[in-house]
Amino acid sequence: xxxxxxxxxxxxxxxxxxxxxxxxxxxxxxxxxxxxxxxxxxxxxxxxxxxxxxxxxxxxxxxxxxxxxxxxxxxxxxxxxxxxxxxxxxxxxxxxxxxxxxxxxxxxxxxxxxxxxxxxxxxxxxxxxxxxxxxxxxxxxxxxxxxxxxxxxxxxxxxxxxxxxxxxxxxxxxxxxxxxxxxxxxxxxxxxxxxxxxxxxx
Amino acid sequence: xxxxxxxxxxxxxxxxxxxxxxxxxxxxxxxxxxxxxxxxxxxxxxxxxxxxxxxxxxxxxxxxxxxxxxxxxxxxxxxxxxxxxxxxxxxxxxxxxxxxxxxxxxxxxxxxxxxxxxxxxxxxxxxxxxxxxxxxxxxxxxxxxxxxxxxxxxxxxxxxxxxxxxxxxxxxxxxxxxxxxxxxxxxxxxxxxxxxxxxxxxxxxxxxxxxxxxxxxxxxxxxxxxxxxxxxxxxxxxxxxxxxxxxxxxxxxxxxxxxxxxxxxxxxxxxxxxxxxxxxxxxxxxxxxxxxxxxxxxxxxxxxxxxxxxxxxxxxxxxxxxxxxxxxxxxxxxxxxxxxxxxxxxxxxxxxxxxxxxxxxxxxxxxxxxxxxxxxxxxxxxxxxxxxxxxxxxxxxxxxxxxxxxxxxxxxxxxxxxxxxxxxxxxxxxxxxxxxxxxxxxxxxxxxxxxxxxxxxxxxxxxxxxxxxxxxxxxxxxxxxxxxxxxxxxxxxxxxxxxxxxxxxxxxxxxxxxxxxxxxx
Ligand SMILES: [Zn+2]
Ligand SMILES: [Zn+2]
Ligand SMILES: [Zn+2]
Ligand SMILES: [Zn+2]
Ligand SMILES: [Zn+2]
Ligand SMILES: [Zn+2]
Ligand SMILES: [Zn+2]
Numbered sequence: 001x002x003x004x005x006x007x008x009x010x011x012x013x014x015x016x017x018x019x020x021x022x023x024x025x026x027x028x029x030x031x032x033x034x035x036x037x038x039x040x041x042x043x044x045x046x047x048x049x050x051x052x053x054x055x056x057x058x059x060x061x062x063x064x065x066x067x068x069x070x071x072x073x074x075x076x077x078x079x080x081x082x083x084x085x086x087x088x089x090x091x092x093x094x095x096x097x098x099x100x101x102x103x104x105x106x107x108x109x110x111x112x113x114x115x116x117x118x119x120x121x122x123x124x125x126x127x128x129x130x131x132x133x134x135x136x137x138x139x140x141x142x143x144x145x146x147x148x149x150x151x152x153x154x155x156x157x158x159x160x161x162x163x164x165x166x167x168x169x170x171x172x173x174x175x176x177x178x179x180x181x182x183x184x185x186x187x188x189x190x191x192x193x194x195x196x197x198x199x200x201x202x
Numbered sequence: 203x204x205x206x207x208x209x210x211x212x213x214x215x216x217x218x219x220x221x222x223x224x225x226x227x228x229x230x231x232x233x234x235x236x237x238x239x240x241x242x243x244x245x246x247x248x249x250x251x252x253x254x255x256x257x258x259x260x261x262x263x264x265x266x267x268x269x270x271x272x273x274x275x276x277x278x279x280x281x282x283x284x285x286x287x288x289x290x291x292x293x294x295x296x297x298x299x300x301x302x303x304x305x306x307x308x309x310x311x312x313x314x315x316x317x318x319x320x321x322x323x324x325x326x327x328x329x330x331x332x333x334x335x336x337x338x339x340x341x342x343x344x345x346x347x348x349x350x351x352x353x354x355x356x357x358x359x360x361x362x363x364x365x366x367x368x369x370x371x372x373x374x375x376x377x378x379x380x381x382x383x384x385x386x387x388x389x390x391x392x393x394x395x396x397x398x399x400x401x402x403x404x405x406x407x408x409x410x411x412x413x414x415x416x417x418x419x420x421x422x423x424x425x426x427x428x429x430x431x432x433x434x435x436x437x438x439x440x441x442x443x444x445x446x447x448x449x450x451x452x453x454x455x456x457x458x459x460x461x462x463x464x465x466x467x468x469x470x471x472x473x474x475x476x477x478x479x480x481x482x483x484x485x486x487x488x489x490x491x492x493x494x495x496x497x498x499x500x501x502x503x504x505x506x507x508x509x510x511x512x513x514x515x516x517x518x519x520x521x522x523x524x525x526x527x528x529x530x531x532x533x534x535x536x537x538x539x540x541x542x543x544x545x546x547x548x549x550x551x552x553x554x555x556x557x558x559x560x561x562x563x564x565x566x567x568x569x570x571x572x573x574x575x576x577x578x579x580x581x582x583x584x585x586x587x588x589x590x591x592x593x594x595x596x597x598x599x600x601x602x603x604x605x606x607x608x609x610x611x612x613x614x615x616x617x618x619x620x621x622x623x624x625x626x627x628x629x630x631x632x633x634x635x636x637x638x639x640x641x642x643x644x645x646x647x648x649x650x651x652x653x654x655x656x657x658x659x660x661x662x663x664x665x666x667x668x669x670x671x672x673x674x675x676x677x678x679x680x681x682x683x684x685x686x687x688x689x690x691x692x693x694x695x696x697x698x699x700x701x702x703x704x705x706x707x708x709x710x711x712x713x714x715x716x717x718x719x720x721x722x723x
Contacts, residue, residue: 006331010330067360071360103373105373
């Protein structure tokens with residue numbers, strides 16, 4: 001019982017510290033307990049400036065293991081994001097401090113700042129999502145606009161990507177599900193013919 | 203020991219092979235060394251000198267090295283041990299690298315010590331659990347970072363539970379200093395966790411020390427030391443298992459550890475493609491009657507038509523005389539022609555394939571060629587082991603019935619031992635040759651391989667004839683086999699040395715087959 005107790009004491013302190021700190025300018029919006037449970041939290045971060053994610057608001061799903069802080073928290077994106085180090089399907093994040101480089105003296109605040117920094121500077125050589133990573137390496141402009149399109153669509157970013165919006169509308173008009181269309185078009189490099197083949201084989 | 207045994211005195215040969223077919227050394231203290239002495243003055247390239255050690259003796263070796271470094275550098279035992287592990291137990295390197303750049307990492311500056319002391323003067327907050335503790339309840343690692351004792355305990359426990367021993371780093375977020383054994387001993391309180399930690403760090407000490415090796419058998423607590431560590435055969439004197447000193451897997455010379463690992467992976471990965479090879483029956487190439495192979499010898503005589511042929515390539519055995527022996531060589535030209543012929547047939551259906559040489563198909567053919575020979579020698583080895591066991595039993599009975607003395611039958615057992623040894627060597631020459639680049643050194647190796655293979659098939663054939671054999675002829679074959687085994691191993695060693703030098707000369711390592719000495723994974 002003592003270990004989870006200790007984890008909860010620490011989480012409470014961490015929550016209080018994020019609340020009072022002037023972290024908003026660093027991109028951290030909030031950290032809250034989900035339904036009053038200290039082992040399942042929700043974090044909110046801002047997309048970093050001068051990145052395709054600028055202006056977007058990203059929700060993080062944070063699970064606290066019983067061995068916390070001796071084991072790292074389990075963090076993934078609840079908001080869909082187009083990024084080489086984040087799975088476009090599950091939101092899983094590839095970040096060293098969430099795995100082997102975790103240290104007990106790190107905090108959830110450290111984690112959120114690191115994730116925000118990761119959004120601003122992707123590491124394509126250590127990809128979580130192979131499709132996104134290869135696009136990032138081979139077609140940077142298409143990557144940027146796809147990431148921007150996802151930011152507008154899922155994270156309430158203000159910028160618009162009209163030509164992508166149009167392609168989606170075109171296929172939705174053909175009777176396909178909108179979110180399937182977005183995913184499939186993104187994965188097919190916005191080639192409508194390829195996306196059609198995947199969505200309706202034969 | 204009879205004289206002339208010097209070559210074998212401190213190597214595995216005799217013990218190992220006796221273990222192979224379950225005889226006791228007193229009954230069969232064999233000595234084909236006498237016969238072989240004249241043919242080859244050089245030491246056996248497979249010979250290996252090592253001693254076996256108990257758990258306690260290994261601990262003592264570790265302790266001595268740790269004490270040496272600890273005194274030289276004035277460190278804690280835990281830090282000294284970590285440094286030795288990082289430097290693979292080279293005490294000289296350990297002392298030197300420490301002086302060059304490690305000092306700051308392990309010995310906190312006076313300032314850091316002072317700062318921590320003053321902070322923890324009365325009460326301080328542990329930055330892991332966020333509770334305020336008295337100075338007595340805080341514990342400082344060698345790096346100067348201080349956390350409360352109960353946090354250290356929980357942390358160490360969770361790290362040990364994950365299987366860690368060496369390489370548990372400080373809890374501070376920017377510090378990667380490894381925690382020393384003495385610190386763990388002091389702050390990890392749970393008994394079973396402590397025991398597990400000790401086991402883990404002991405294993406790391408053995409594995410990081412190139413001169414030490416441990417028996418891979420489960421629960422066999424036996425260790426080995428060699429002053430000239432090499433990927434050679436060790437036979438455990440406690441459990442009789444035999445393995446490679448460096449990587450602990452089945453003894454695999456002339457292949458180096460990396461090559462054999464690569465080969466095993468390929469064999470596992472391609473298990474489906476090649477499953478048909480391990481068949482025990484084939485049709486006679488002359489009269490097509492079905493023939494089952496139940497001996498190790500690959501020189502077969504059809505019962506129906508008396509045609510003599512080679513089990514591996516199904517060619518006439520006459521073409522397998524030492525001078526023309528080509529059964530071991532993969533003929534890329536012939537294989538390419540066969541593939542091209544097959545492709546020609548295929549063009550009728552798939553016209554696209556016309557101008558493309560079927561590279562993948564050719565690569566597969568090459569692999570299957572080597573795999574078949576590898577598997578075949580393995581199968582022969584098992585069958586010949588059985589044969590030798592039978593012969594051994596028969597010899598025992600004859601001796602009991604006073605039909606001649608043991609000495610009269612020893613030549614047969616000697617021949618059997620040599621046969622098994624060479625058969626195993628031949629088996630492992632195939633993965634070696636598979637990864638060998640084309641060129642003169644490959645041609646020479648395959649020539650030596652062919653010579654040994656043809657001698658061994660003749661020897662096997664002779665032994666299978668059993669009681670009515672010609673002792674003089676047998677001994678001539680044995681001399682030839684032993685001579686050729688040594689020549690083959692010497693050549694393989696030279697190829698590996700040359701390859702290792704090439705790697706050293708080229709700035710970056712390339713895809714060459716062998717590094718001379720392989721590091722444990
Ligand atoms: Zn603490
Ligand atoms: Zn530290
Ligand atoms: Zn053993
Ligand atoms: Zn090995
Ligand atoms: Zn026949
Ligand atoms: Zn043949
Ligand atoms: Zn044979």
